[in-house]
Amino acid sequence: MDYTVGQVAALANVTVRTLHHYDEIGLLSPSGRTPAGYRTYGEADLDQLHRVLAYKELGFPLEEIAAIVSDPDTDTMGHLRKQRDLLLSKVERLRGMVVAVDRELESRRMGVTLTPEERFEVFGDWEPVPGYGEEAERRWGQTEQWRQAQDRMGSFDKEDFARMQTAQAEWVRELLAAVDEGSAADGERAMDLAERHRQLIGLLYDCSPAQHVGITRMYVSEPEQLNFLVSPDLQRPGLGAFICAAAQANAKRMGE
Amino acid sequence: MDYTVGQVAALANVTVRTLHHYDEIGLLSPSGRTPAGYRTYGEADLDQLHRVLAYKELGFPLEEIAAIVSDPDTDTMGHLRKQRDLLLSKVERLRGMVVAVDRELESRRMGVTLTPEERFEVFGDWEPVPGYGEEAERRWGQTEQWRQAQDRMGSFDKEDFARMQTAQAEWVRELLAAVDEGSAADGERAMDLAERHRQLIGLLYDCSPAQHVGITRMYVSEPEQLNFLVSPDLQRPGLGAFICAAAQANAKRMGE
């Protein structure tokens, strides 16, 4: 009971070209050919194809799949474990990206819907904790971070709040001092400040170093965002870029 | 205050080649050149690059980024929303893959550690609900699905259990009837059966049509798995392939 490429393609829900490709690279060669040169796939080939597709679905590159399905002695378990970690990190990255899109989306929405006066009104009303207010809720209410922050703030008491605000004010002071004294944005002092910033955020919601970079990048592309962090009259030109660069350097340091 | 490629690359944490590429495709051309032909990037260029990288981090293709950053009138919100959905579906896919890896990993582990006798003992002990027993816990206990299933079963009463087992038995009967009567694996009858199977699984844990395909594929590559679903003495040759094909057809139908 042999099959042609077209039949196999239909069965396995792949294209004929894909089967040709697998033949070319030696990943799955049909067990035979007709006198006219037509590929003929047998049941065993279908089985092999099934395994190939299974591994492909797991995200393995074709070369590794070839090694796995052809050689039963390969370290399949190791492969799988590595692949699992890879997948998890991908998921984390994607989640970070979703959050980034949410932020971008919400900030765009506000940028469009608010008149300059309203904008001033909003930004003029300096808030020590970003995301703590009605306006903020309209902006971030949809995101997971918001929900996390709500949860964690729910278990804060007044003293916790005061401590947090003090810590943030202290951080801002030291940040400005570092900038004014000409610290390098990728130096240890800046990295330490970035890490402290990340941990302040971490009091409200989970924030990996990579996500932290994404957030700080917003301080560059949308400098108004910075107003939530540092009172406008205290800001310096290039402050957003400094924070962002520091966060990048810190993320790199943390990653190693 | 101008920068060379190398400096910009270091600042933005990208390679020189990347900047060359962006110049080539017109995504980000430096604002000037030295007499010797060196690219010189100004502050505005850095700003632009920041925006480009932000969108890149969001997963946009470079061509779209070029359109977005150059033309302020593009439907950025629409782009972002679409991108968000795309990201979420990617996350779902990856999560499904992680689960698939977990299953593969656990089954491999078992395949290695169990003697044939033990294997028989395990598989001979037919269980109506996969994941309901001590052996199953050792196999699947690490996965999110298992935790979800535990949660949902916790809120089941005896009648719920009975209903579920009845529903599953009924489904198996109809499946075998369909196979014996020669129904097409990608026909409506088979697809309906696949969908019912997916929904039965859905009683225990979330299972998208795509994940469902992944699960059923296991019935082909590891036929022993089928024993958890259909009592061995009732099985037909090709039954796993039939279910898998039906699940594929159903997933395609659901996706449209």
Next chain:
DNA sequence: GGTTGACCCTGACGCCGCGTGAGGCGGCAG
């Protein structure tokens, strides 16, 4: 002034997993 070494340039090919033709043969129904 010459040399060194770090940086810059352009151009071109390579990678992965196929999509998408082009140009031509095989098989089967009418």
Next chain:
DNA sequence: CTGCCGCCTCACGCGGCGTCAGGGTCAACC
């Protein structure tokens, strides 16, 4: 015999760069 569908083998293309190759430039040191 004619059509049409399906099969074959090239062979180029994409996206987002990595990675040479072969050469020019710049600053510093001898």
